[in-house]
Amino acid sequence: MSVIEQFVSHHNYYVTILLMVSGLYIVIASGNMIKKLVGLSLFQTSVYLLYLSPAKIVGGTAPILDEKFQVYSNPLPHVLILTAIVVGIATISLGLAIVVRIYEVYGTIEEDEIFSSDGEI
Amino acid sequence: MEAYILMALLLLLTIVTIAIVFQRSLFAVVILAGIYSFLMATAMIVLDAVDVAMTEAAVGAGVATVFFLASLHLTRAREYPRPRAVWLPLFVAGVVGAALIGGTYDLPLFGSAASPIHQHIAPHYLNESMGETGVPNVVTAVLADYRSIDTLGETTVIFTAGIGIMVLLRGRRRRRGEDKDDVDPGARET
Amino acid sequence: MKYDVIMRIGVKLVLPFILLFAFYVHFHGDYGPGGGFQAGVMMAGMLILYAIVFGNDALNRVAPRSFVERCVPLGALLFASVGLIGPYFGYRYLDYAPLSTNSIHAREWGILLVELGVLITVAATMTSIYYAFTERGQS
Incomplete structure (x- = not known):
């Protein structure tokens, strides 16, 4: 299989990996806690793509049964990810609430400043 | 045809992601994350996941943006210039990415009806x-x-x-x- | 934004249709895309839009904070107690069979009730998160 064919048939995985790795990079490299949470949600969204793209059948349609269609995409990953999205926003909001409390106590949301002010005490 | 539409959408997603990585204003990051969610919802429609796309459009682009903006209002809206070394996180991300790409070689082709799932x-x-x-x-x-x-x-x-x-x-x-x-x-x- | 006429009138025109669409998504979830999760988020989105334009006091009159916060466990309880109907009549947990003599009708009812529990919890949680964040800024 040539490199181009390999890329075309697996491009969904490559984009998923790119999104996942950029989320990971933001979580490690950024000291700002809100940006860390955005990175975390990028990571989460890449997992949605990882689940949904293998469920697709080319030429298929959405899994809502009708006599006019024969080929449907796989409904099971849709169910898993549907609930994961709503749970994801609830947990991200919990993280944001903790960030707000941290800001009220430390006066900053930069990780380095929090560590250094902990060192002073 | 579906694969090419998906490819274009994923390309846009990639561009938005890179913009999020390099953006320093947190307000812009939150708005870009909203755009990202909307593009993701469109890609989900192409992937036939209509229920999931509806959820992602309502949650990711709507409610999540409001919550992020609300917490920005309670904290501050600007990230400090990067004081730390970028090489370690780049290295970790690169190694993880390379390992994952190595793992894709025996995965099923996109859109194939014969795959195990x-x-x-x-x-x-x-x-x-x-x-x-x-x-x-x-x-x-x-x-x-x-x-x-x-x-x-x-x-x-x-x-x-x-x-x-x-x-x-x-x-x-x-x-x-x-x-x-x-x-x-x-x-x-x- | 309280004195922006276009915003106020526009939002007032749009709000009932968002609510109607949320109910459509909920009750039509068996036949088209949608269900309790999506309808709950849409309903919460409608309340949040109302609060953004008219202020939290207006939202407090429509959906008081204490009421919304009580709805958060109510939905999960409704879901769990629908599940208890099964064991009471000798079926397994979350088996909808005793809800009706016709098995298709029983499942229809079970799915609707369970999705209603999901809708209440999701809508109430999202609205109370908005309350928590915005009231924090004003106190």
Whole structure:
């Protein structure tokens, strides 16, 4: 299989990996806690793509049964990810609430400043 | 055709992601994350996941953006210039990415009906659910009937997260600075 | 934004249709895309839009904070108690069979009730998160 064919048939995985790795990079490299949470949600969204793209059948349609269609995409990953999205926003909001409390106590949301002010005490 | 539309959408997603990585203003990051969610919802429609796309458009591009902006309002909207070395995170991300790309070689092709995911339980859901539940939307049938205990667990997680946020953000606000020389960490402002 | 006429009138025109669409998504979830999760988020989105334009006091009159916060466990309880109907009549947990003599009708009812529990929890949680964040900023 040539490199181009390999890329075309697996491009969904490559984009998923790119999104996942950029989320990971933001979580490690950024000291700002809100940006860390955005990175975390990028990571989460890449997992949605990882689940949904293998469920697709080319030429298929959405899994809502009708006599006019024969080929449907796989409904099971849709169910898993549907609930994961709503749970994801609830947990991200919990993280944001903790960030707000941290800001009220430390006066900053930069990780380095929090560590250094902990060192002073 | 579907694969090419998906490719274009994924290219746009990649561009938005790179913009998020390099953007320093948190306000812009939050708005870009909203754009990202909307593009992701469109890609999900191409992937035939209409229920998921509806959720992602309502949650990711709507409610999540509001919550992020609300917490920016309570904190501050600008990230400091990067004081730390970028090489370690780049190295970690690069190694993880390379390992994952190495793992894609024996994964099934995109859109192929012969891949293992379509052989296990999905045919049962697609062929039998109409007779067993009478619900044409298979996603709803699986969500609320076949896997309803799973959904009960997810609902409980949402409930728990909601309670956690209420507990964290209820009560009086502690101003910064005022409790700096407080010995008792439980002391509140008057 | 309280005195922006276009915003106020525009939002007032749009709000009932958002609510109607949320109910459509909920009750039509068996036949088209949608269900309790999506309808709950849409309903919460409608309340949040109302609060952004008219202020939290207006939202407090429509959906008081204490009421919304009580709805958060109510939905999960509704879901769990629908599941208890099964064991009471000798079936398994979350088996909808005793809800009706016709098995298709029973499942229809079960799915609708369970999705209603999901809708209540999701809508109430999202609205109370908004309350928690915004009231924090004003206190």
